[in-house]
Amino acid sequence: MGLFCISCSIISTLKVLLFIGVATFIGGLIVLPILIIYVRIHFAKNRAGRLRKETVVGFFHPYCNAGGGGERVLWAAIKSIQTKYPSVHIAVYTGDLDAEAEQIIKKAEKGFNIQLKPGIEFIYLHKRKWVEAAPYPYFTLLGQSLGSVWLGLEALNSLQPDIYIDTMGYAFTYPLFKYIGGCQVGCYTHYPTISTDMLRHVYRRVVSHNNRRIIARNPFLSAAKIAYYKLFAAIYGLVGRCAETVMVNSTWTEEHINAIWNCPFKTHRVYPPCDVEHLTKLPLLTMEDKNGIIKIVSVGQFRPEKDHPLQLRALYELRSIVSEELWERIRLVFIGSCRNADDEARVKDMQDLAKHLALDENVEFKLNVPYPELVRELQEGTIGIHAMWNEHFGIGIVECMAAGLIMVAHASGGPKADIIETQRGSQTGFLAENEKEYAKVMAYIMSMHAKDRDQIRTAARASVNRFSGENFEKGFLRAVEPFFRSKQE
Numbered sequence: 001m002g003l004f005c006i007s008c009s010i011i012s013t014l015k016v017l018l019f020i021g022v023a024t025f026i027g028g029l030i031v032l033p034i035l036i037i038y039v040r041i042h043f044a045k046n047r048a049g050r051l052r053k054e055t056v057v058g059f060f061h062p063y064c065n066a067g068g069g070g071e072r073v074l075w076a077a078i079k080s081i082q083t084k085y086p087s088v089h090i091a092v093y094t095g096d097l098d099a100e101a102e103q104i105i106k107k108a109e110k111g112f113n114i115q116l117k118p119g120i121e122f123i124y125l126h127k128r129k130w131v132e133a134a135p136y137p138y139f140t141l142l143g144q145s146l147g148s149v150w151l152g153l154e155a156l157n158s159l160q161p162d163i164y165i166d167t168m169g170y171a172f173t174y175p176l177f178k179y180i181g182g183c184q185v186g187c188y189t190h191y192p193t194i195s196t197d198m199l200r201h202v203y204r205r206v207v208s209h210n211n212r213r214i215i216a217r218n219p220f221l222s223a224a225k226i227a228y229y230k231l232f233a234a235i236y237g238l239v240g241r242c243a244e245t246v247m248v249n250s251t252w253t254e255e256h257i258n259a260i261w262n263c264p265f266k267t268h269r270v271y272p273p274c275d276v277e278h279l280t281k282l283p284l285l286t287m288e289d290k291n292g293i294i295k296i297v298s299v300g301q302f303r304p305e306k307d308h309p310l311q312l313r314a315l316y317e318l319r320s321i322v323s324e325e326l327w328e329r330i331r332l333v334f335i336g337s338c339r340n341a342d343d344e345a346r347v348k349d350m351q352d353l354a355k356h357l358a359l360d361e362n363v364e365f366k367l368n369v370p371y372p373e374l375v376r377e378l379q380e381g382t383i384g385i386h387a388m389w390n391e392h393f394g395i396g397i398v399e400c401m402a403a404g405l406i407m408v409a410h411a412s413g414g415p416k417a418d419i420i421e422t423q424r425g426s427q428t429g430f431l432a433e434n435e436k437e438y439a440k441v442m443a444y445i446m447s448m449h450a451k452d453r454d455q456i457r458t459a460a461r462a463s464v465n466r467f468s469g470e471n472f473e474k475g476f477l478r479a480v481e482p483f484f485r486s487k488q489e
C-alpha cells in the first residue's frame with residue numbers, strides 16, 4: 001500500500017515535470033519566434049521612418065571615458081572613419097553617465113593626441129551595471145554576457161545604427177543588432193571572453209582567478225564546470241560568428257578567437273595604435289656619448305609575472321662570462337612604478353637578491369620616475385631586457401625598440417609571435433629562455449661591432465612602424481570597407 005502511494009506520487013511528479021517540459025518547449029518554439037518577429041518588424045519600421053538619411057555608425061564602448069589602451073583603439077577608429085567617410089554620422093554608446101560629451105572628447109584628444117571632428121553623438125546607457133562582475137558571484141561569464149544583451153537592447157532602443165561596431169568584446173550583442181536591429185556588425189576584440197587557457201585550468205584542476213579552490217578540489221564540480229565552459233564556448237562561438245568582420249589585436253587573440261569562433265576568413269589582425277613616433281625620432285647615442293657605460297634597461301611594473309629575479313640571475317651569469325674590465329661598465333637599471341605595499345615588498349626582495357648575488361654595485365632601481373627621465377634612460381641604454389613568460393603582447397618592448405635599445409625578450413607569447421624578428425639580415429632583436437641564454441646573448445651584443453649593433457637598432461626602429469597609428473588606420477579601414485561599399489551602391 002505504502003509502496004503504491006510512493007510510486008503514485010513519483011508518477012504525478014513526473015507528470016508535472018513533463019508538463020513543464022512541454023510548456024517550455026512550446027513556449028520556446030512558438031512564443032519566442034513570434035516575439036522575435038514582432039520586435040524585428042518594429043525595428044524595421046523604426047528604420048524606415050528614421051529622419052536622418054546619412055549612414056549611422058554606432059560604436060559600442062560602454063567604458064569610453066576610461067583612458068586605457070582599448071579607448072585609444074576606439075578614438076583612433078572613429079578618427080579614421082571621420083577622415084575617410086566625412087558624411088557618416090557617428091554615435092558612441094557609453095555608460096559613463098557622469099561625463100559630458102565635451103569632457104569625454106577633450107580627454108580623448110588630450111590623452112591620446114588624436115584630433116576628432118565635431119558632431120559625435122553620445123548615447124548614454126543606464127544599464128551598465130549588468131555587465132559588471134559584481135551582480136554575479138556564480139556563473140559570472142554567463143551573467144555578464146546576458147547582462148550585455150540587456151545593455152545592448154537599451155542601446156538598440158535608443159539608437160538604431162546602420163553599422164554596429166563593438167570595440168569592447170561584447171559578442172552576445174551581435175545577434176541582437178544583426179537579426180533584430182538589421183545592422184551590419186563588426187567588432188574589434190582585445191581579449192576573448194573565454195579562452196582555451198581558462199578551460200585548461202579547470203581540466204588540470206589548478207586554482208586560479210577563474211577557478212575556485214573548492215571546484216579545483218572536487219572532481220564532480222570540475223566536470224560540471226568543464227561542461228558549463230564548453231557550452232559557454234559553443235554559444236560564444238555562435239554569437240561571435242554573427243559579426244561580418246572581426247578584428248583582433250594580436251596573434252595571441254587571433255589564435256584564441258580562431259579556436260572558438262572559427263571564422264578565419266573574416267578575421268583580420270589589426271595591431272592597436274602605439275604612440276611610438278616621438279621615440280623613433282630620438283637621436284641614437286654612440287658608446288662615447290654614453291661614457292662607455294653599458295646600461296641594460298628593464299622597464300616594467302614590479303609584478304611577479306615580470307620575473308625580475310630571472311633578470312638578476314641573468315646578470316649573475318653574465319658576470320661569470322665577461323672580463324672584469326667590461327663588468328665594471330655594466331649597469332642593470334630597473335625602471336617601474338611602485339603602486340602599493342606589495343610592490344614595495346617585491347622591490348625590497350629584489351634589492352636583497354641583488355646583494356645576495358653580490359651584484360648591488362651594478363644594479364640600480366628607479367621607481368616612479370617622470371616620463372622625461374624614463375625617455376632619457378631608454379636613450380642612454382644599450383640593451384633592453386624583458387623576461388615575462390607568455391606575455392600577450394608587450395607594448396613596453398615596442399617602446400624600447402623605438403627608442404633604439406637592442407631587446408632581449410622572452411622567447412614566448414607576443415614578443416616571439418608579433419614583435420621580434422631573429423632572422424639574420426632582418427634581425428630586430430634577440431629572444432632567450434633562461435638565465436644562461438640571456439647572459440650569452442647580452443655578452444654577444446656587447447661584443448658586437450658598433451656598426452652591426454646599429455644595423456639591428458635601425459631595423460628594430462623601422463619595424464615598430466607596424467604598430468603605428470597610421471598602420472592601424474589602414475588595417476581598420478580595410479576591414480570595415482565592405483560595410484560602406486554596400487551602403488553606397
Ligand SMILES: *[C@@H]1O[C@H](CO)[C@@H](O)[C@H](O)[C@H]1NC(C)=O
Pocket residue numbers: 069190191249250253271272392393394395
Ligand atoms: C590586446 O588586448 C589585451 C587585453 O587588453 C592586452 O593584454 C594585449 O596587450 C593587447 N595586445 C596589443 C597588441 O596591444
